[in-house]
Amino acid sequence: MxxxxxxxxxxxxxxxxxxxxxxxxxxxxxxxxxxxxxxxxxxxxxxxxxxxxxxxxxxxxxxxxxxxxxxxxxxxxxxxxxxxxxxxxxxxxxxxxxxxxxxxxxxxxxxxxxxxxxxxxxxxxxxxxxxxxxxxxxxxxxVSLGFAVLDADMTLVYLNAQGENHLGVRRGEVLGRHVHDALPLTKGSFLDELHETALTARCPATLRTPSLYAPGRTVEVTANYVDGNVAFDFRDVTDQVEQTSRLIDSYRSILDRARYDDLTGVLGRATLLERLAGNLGESSASAALLFVDVDDFKTVNDTYGHAVGDLVLRTVAQRMVEHCGPFDVLGRIGGDEFIVGLFARPASGLRRAAEDVCSAIEADVRTPIAHGDHHIEVTVSVGVALTKGPTDLADLLADADADLYRKKRTLH
Structure with a gap:
């Protein structure tokens, strides 16, 4: 063949x-x-x-x-x-x-x-x-499928060889007996529901379920109404289910990599902007946007190399995570720039909350970063924009960016 x-x-x-x-x-x-x-x-x-x-x-x-x-x-x-x-x-x-x-x-x-x-x-x-x-x-x-026939009263009237192998019984032991007596594990199981569905609806009923008689295996069972009887066929789909599970896991992994920035582990640009826009659009509450920039990052790269520059960005991102609440949004928008969205905070204390987070981030980032014999010191500048209700994300980003560069000009 x-x-x-x-x-x-x-x-x-x-x-x-x-x-x-x-x-x-x-x-x-x-x-x-x-x-x-x-x-x-x-x-x-x-x-x-x-x-x-x-x-x-x-x-x-x-x-x-x-x-x-x-x-x-x-x-x-x-x-x-x-x-x-x-x-x-x-x-x-x-x-x-x-x-x-x-x-x-x-x-x-x-x-x-x-x-x-x-x-x-x-x-x-x-x-x-x-x-x-x-x-x-x-x-x-x-036939490679397991095959069994029950009459309307759930008496076993047929069982093929594959069915014998799967159930671990011999035809002579079970035929002519009520399925619950012949195969006790079936009592109260999916078999009862499939049998009832096939008899009443007179159309095929299918499900995938853990096998009753082969621990660790998954079977696909189909019940068909045939001239007053219910014919069941069942096949082992464990490998197929496991393959599907692996594909789903791989797909989720790909999605995760697409959502998060590979270098720092915080949200990537596209997902960051999507989350910020969604939060601002869905909520009428107040919110604050922090635009964070690593000061003079080019000098770090030129002095220590890009590997150390990557270490600095990862460390800054991780330290920023420590100061974000469960409803806040943090991501890398590009290069050495990050955005923090502060949500679910009272409007009356929003400015103070934003200033507190800014101060905490600035202080934490100043802690020297150890690399071999070197201790690299970096600082960040933070621009802040506030809103008291639904706001266009682009406008809020522009306001935070403008505030950031006002502060940078002040430093120089």
């Missing part, structure tokens, strides 16, 4: 040992999700009774049993992620007869962009005359 490629005509399966399945019953389909097309080979066309000239996807949608559409749709979605996905479903041909179809994904092309391309799958018709007996049992024992 590993050599199978698209357009493989008349693929034959060695299943003649199974009663009710002829050795030529396997056909192939090719599904292109991007273009929304489905192609049948000659045998698949016979199985689906598909007229020549009609779009394959249109015929397929007409043939699949309405109760199985969601199940098969889920299977095709899964095929994009993992080959070897299997599904047993029903189709209704034009004369009204029901056919049982077992399908399995075999090969998928990839576009040069790595997007999923054409999916090739095999389709096997199971003789409906014996589908509920020996043939179906043997076929389902070869």
């Amino acid at each position: 590993n050599g199978l490629r698209p357009n493989t005509p008349g693929l034959r399966s060695r299943v003649s040992d199974i009663d009710g399945v002829c050795p030529t019953t396997i056909g192939t389909t090719r599904f292109d999700p991007e273009n929304g097309t489905l192609e049948f080979d000659a045998r698949a066309r016979e199985i689906f009774d598909a007229p020549v000239g009609r779009p394959g996807l249109e015929v397929w949608l007409e043939r699949v049993h309405p109760e199985d559409l969601a199940l098969v749709g889920t299977m095709y979605a899964d095929c994009v992620e993992s080959l070897g996905t299997e599904c047993l479903y029903r189709i209704i041909v034009p004369d009204g007869r029901t056919r049982y179809i077992l399908t399995r994904s075999m090969f998928i092309d990839r576009h040069h962009t790595t997007r999923p391309g054409v999916l090739t799958a095999i389709v096997l018709e199971v003789d409906p005359a014996v589908a509920s007996d020996t043939v179906l049992t043997r076929v389902l024992d070869r």
